[in-house]
Amino acid sequence: MSRAAKIEDVASRAGVSVATVSRALRGLPHVSQATREKVLRAAEELDYRPNPHAARLAAGRSGTVGVALPVLNSWFYANVLAGVEAVLAEEALDMHVVVVDGPDAVERFIAELPALSKRVDGLVLCDLFMPDQLWEDLAGGPMPVATIGVDTGLFDSVTIDNVVAASDATDHLLDLGHTRIGLIGAGPEAAADNESAALRRRGMIEALRRRALDLPPELEAAGSFSVAGGKEAMQELLGDTAPTAVFCLSDEMAIGAMWAADEAGLAVPGDLAVVGFDDQPVAEALGLTTVRQPVSIMAARAANFVLARLEGEEGPVERHVMPTQLQKRRSTDFRHLTHVHAHS
Amino acid sequence: MSRAAKIEDVASRAGVSVATVSRALRGLPHVSQATREKVLRAAEELDYRPNPHAARLAAGRSGTVGVALPVLNSWFYANVLAGVEAVLAEEALDMHVVVVDGPDAVERFIAELPALSKRVDGLVLCDLFMPDQLWEDLAGGPMPVATIGVDTGLFDSVTIDNVVAASDATDHLLDLGHTRIGLIGAGPEAAADNESAALRRRGMIEALRRRALDLPPELEAAGSFSVAGGKEAMQELLGDTAPTAVFCLSDEMAIGAMWAADEAGLAVPGDLAVVGFDDQPVAEALGLTTVRQPVSIMAARAANFVLARLEGEEGPVERHVMPTQLQKRRSTDFRHLTHVHAHS
DNA sequence: CCTTCCTTGGAAAGCGCTTACATTCGGCCC
DNA sequence: GGGCCGAATGTAAGCGCTTTCCAAGGAAGG
Numbered sequence: 001m002s003r004a005a006k007i008e009d010v011a012s013r014a015g016v017s018v019a020t021v022s023r024a025l026r027g028l029p030h031v032s033q034a035t036r037e038k039v040l041r042a043a044e045e046l047d048y049r050p051n052p053h054a055a056r057l058a059a060g061r062s063g064t065v066g067v068a069l070p071v072l073n074s075w076f077y078a079n080v081l082a083g084v085e086a087v088l089a090e091e092a093l094d095m096h097v098v099v100v101d102g103p104d105a106v107e108r109f110i111a112e113l114p115a116l117s118k119r120v121d122g123l124v125l126c127d128l129f130m131p132d133q134l135w136e137d138l139a140g141g142p143m144p145v146a147t148i149g150v151d152t153g154l155f156d157s158v159t160i161d162n163v164v165a166a167s168d169a170t171d172h173l174l175d176l177g178h179t180r181i182g183l184i185g186a187g188p189e190a191a192a193d194n195e196s197a198a199l200r201r202r203g204m205i206e207a208l209r210r211r212a213l214d215l216p217p218e219l220e221a222a223g224s225f226s227v228a229g230g231k232e233a234m235q236e237l238l239g240d241t242a243p244t245a246v247f248c249l250s251d252e253m254a255i256g257a258m259w260a261a262d263e264a265g266l267a268v269p270g271d272l273a274v275v276g277f278d279d280q281p282v283a284e285a286l287g288l289t290t291v292r293q294p295v296s297i298m299a300a301r302a303a304n305f306v307l308a309r310l311e312g313e314e315g316p317v318e319r320h321v322m323p324t325q326l327q328k329r330r331s332t333d334f335r336h337l338t339h340v341h342a343h344s
Numbered sequence: 345m346s347r348a349a350k351i352e353d354v355a356s357r358a359g360v361s362v363a364t365v366s367r368a369l370r371g372l373p374h375v376s377q378a379t380r381e382k383v384l385r386a387a388e389e390l391d392y393r394p395n396p397h398a399a400r401l402a403a404g405r406s407g408t409v410g411v412a413l414p415v416l417n418s419w420f421y422a423n424v425l426a427g428v429e430a431v432l433a434e435e436a437l438d439m440h441v442v443v444v445d446g447p448d449a450v451e452r453f454i455a456e457l458p459a460l461s462k463r464v465d466g467l468v469l470c471d472l473f474m475p476d477q478l479w480e481d482l483a484g485g486p487m488p489v490a491t492i493g494v495d496t497g498l499f500d501s502v503t504i505d506n507v508v509a510a511s512d513a514t515d516h517l518l519d520l521g522h523t524r525i526g527l528i529g530a531g532p533e534a535a536a537d538n539e540s541a542a543l544r545r546r547g548m549i550e551a552l553r554r555r556a557l558d559l560p561p562e563l564e565a566a567g568s569f570s571v572a573g574g575k576e577a578m579q580e581l582l583g584d585t586a587p588t589a590v591f592c593l594s595d596e597m598a599i600g601a602m603w604a605a606d607e608a609g610l611a612v613p614g615d616l617a618v619v620g621f622d623d624q625p626v627a628e629a630l631g632l633t634t635v636r637q638p639v640s641i642m643a644a645r646a647a648n649f650v651l652a653r654l655e656g657e658e659g660p661v662e663r664h665v666m667p668t669q670l671q672k673r674r675s676t677d678f679r680h681l682t683h684v685h686a687h688s
Numbered sequence: 689c690c691t692t693c694c695t696t697g698g699a700a701a702g703c704g705c706t707t708a709c710a711t712t713c714g715g716c717c718c
Numbered sequence: 719g720g721g722c723c724g725a726a727t728g729t730a731a732g733c734g735c736t737t738t739c740c741a742a743g744g745a746a747g748g
Binding site: 053079082226 | 348396397401406416422423426429433438441458571575596599
Binding site: 350351352362363366367370394395396397398399400401402403404 | 733734735736737
């Protein structure tokens with residue numbers, strides 16, 4: 001196996017200059033049809049593959065979009081990644097994933113931003129919360145950025161209306177007659193690093209308030225956004241002041257809550273109604289009432305925003321708010337009580 | 345904001361040559377302590393960030409490891425990705441993800457391999473099935489490769505013993521007295537593109553055979569490895585020849601199967617025992633008996649194999665077979681029957 | 689005191705592309 | 719028919735690093 005062909009080899013084989021090869025291969029103008037075909041053929045024959053690093057160095061562009069998210073192995077973020085990846089793959093762009101987790105994660109991410117800007121042309125930031133100053137610094141930079149789950153007003157963003165989504169979910173429980181409704185996933189101090197959680201909490205409180213109810217501390221439990229986290233949180237809430245319904249900020253947590261309820265001998269929804277958030281496939285299988293959000297579509301849209309900006313699109317910041325929808329299922333439905341008891 | 349500092353700027357500020365800066369910053373020998381500190385300080389003061397593309401072009405290495413997997417948004421592959429990412433992040437290496445899905449996915453992946461080899465130094469391939477010839481071509485190349493879920497004998501690999509795992513699961517059902525056991529996730533023709541599925545099927549058949557039982561076609565149903573796929577497959581199996589137990593090749597499918605059972609008015613495990621595969625967190629919450637495999641550890645190990653080879657490790661191909669463990673839970677446990685009926 | 693060796697540091701040649709600029713060439717207009 | 723213009727192509731200067739090769743200078747040895 002001879003060494004890989006370089007552009008120069010293609011040029012001499014096609015009998016043209018390297019500049020022409022470069023233009024021809026990238027579909028740029030100022031190349032006659034005949035020449036282009038000649039070049040294409042030569043490249044084909046040599047199985048020529050441009051060296052991306054050389055191209056990036058010379059062009060000053062990386063053909064890569066970065067995606068920053070807190071974790072990879074949750075349903076939500078896995079779908080975000082999949083959504084972004086699908087769009088980028090379509091455009092033959094590379095995806096650079098940055099996981100922003102662990103202690104000082106955001107600080108380290110920020111520290112690496114200057115370096116990151118050399119390897120990506122654009123950035124999709126998912127649920128990343130930073131000090132205002134840094135958002136502005138980022139906005140001052142040359143790199144297009146789109147955010148998911150955060151709306152700074154400085155970048156194209158894709159979000160849902162967390163307040164409305166949460167108050168809809170709460171209203172549903174209230175309509176069912178519940179008055180002691182617990183919240184799993186955010187405590188009073190959630191705002192700091194998790195804006196979505198804080199907004200959902202607010203939506204819940206607003207809905208309660210409209211019925212002259214409130215959210216006492218003993219009905220709130222934070223915890224990690226996982227099955228185990230939801231279970232622990234639910235266990236905290238159980239006791240003499242136990243709620244008759246809980247709103248969980250993710251489906252994983254809701255499943256954990258149902259698990260805790262089951263262990264405590266409580267029937268869902270008979271003794272405890274449960275509402276989740278996300279509507280991942282298991283939610284439907286389990287009959288979990290939950291707030292559906294179109295995750296991968298949101299991610300794809302954010303990616304498209306970045307692509308559009310990369311293609312020079314000007315115009316004001318786009319702030320998409322995607323619709324959510326409450327999926328009512330068995331976990332809050334008294335009519336199915338018998339059915340639920342009978343099977344599974 | 346002035347333009348980004350380059351190595352030359354650091355060199356002149358530190359009063360040394362660019363070569364020395366390069367050596368100092370990368371911790372190479374032949375730099376005195378004093379000089380190194382001087383360089384470090386200069387770099388710090390200028391907030392210097394090496395341009396990765398320039399470095400890669402010059403060095404001929406990319407500092408990147410590729411990960412190829414079929415999808416991103418399933419529990420299993422999301423955890424594979426997370427496992428690999430964690431290891432690479434530790435070593436400050438980039439991860440290049442390649443999703444090999446859609447029609448002709450493998451063919452397109454193969455066609456892009458030469459190009460890919462220019463952007464990554466090593467490769468982790470997960471559940472990728474290719475013609476033998478191509479494995480050998482890959483092995484002939486300069487790039488270290490580790491495989492997950494596939495053992496070609498040509499590369500370091502991390503797998504589980506699918507045959508044993510499946511026959512253990514089957515034995516469990518047999519011990520419980522089941523004789524009509526269904527299989528969801530692989531049909532007789534599974535071998536082609538999904539070796540794991542084929543091996544698990546074989547393990548099941550072997551276990552059955554040891555008890556003088558077999559796996560008639562009407563007890564097998566393939567389907568996508570998802571909740572919906574599992575549900576549909578289960579619905580296929582239900583009917584006059586319905587099994588009293590099913591072994592599902594993923595937890596998602598098992599959840600789908602339980603869903604279908606529930607809709608059909610069948611109690612789990614009373615009317616239908618269900619066993620899954622993976623042991624994702626929801627499995628425990630749902631009391632799903634399942635085969636646990638240490639996904640992210642497997643992924644991390646594969647990544648480490650690649651790293652070791654990149655660091656020049658010679659020696660024979662490593663073929664790790666990770667242990668699996670059957671987690672027995674309610675979905676196959678008659679003792680809990682009453683409990684299951686009462687709650688959940 | 690001169691040679692030999694080793695360590696540190698510098699000069700410069702790439703790495704394989706992109707692109708600004710220069711050049712050529714064939715019409716086309718007056 | 720000469721000059722002009724634009725399209726097609728070539729020339730060559732980088733892009734910002736890494737690395738080989740070489741020089742210098744101090745330590746060690748004779």
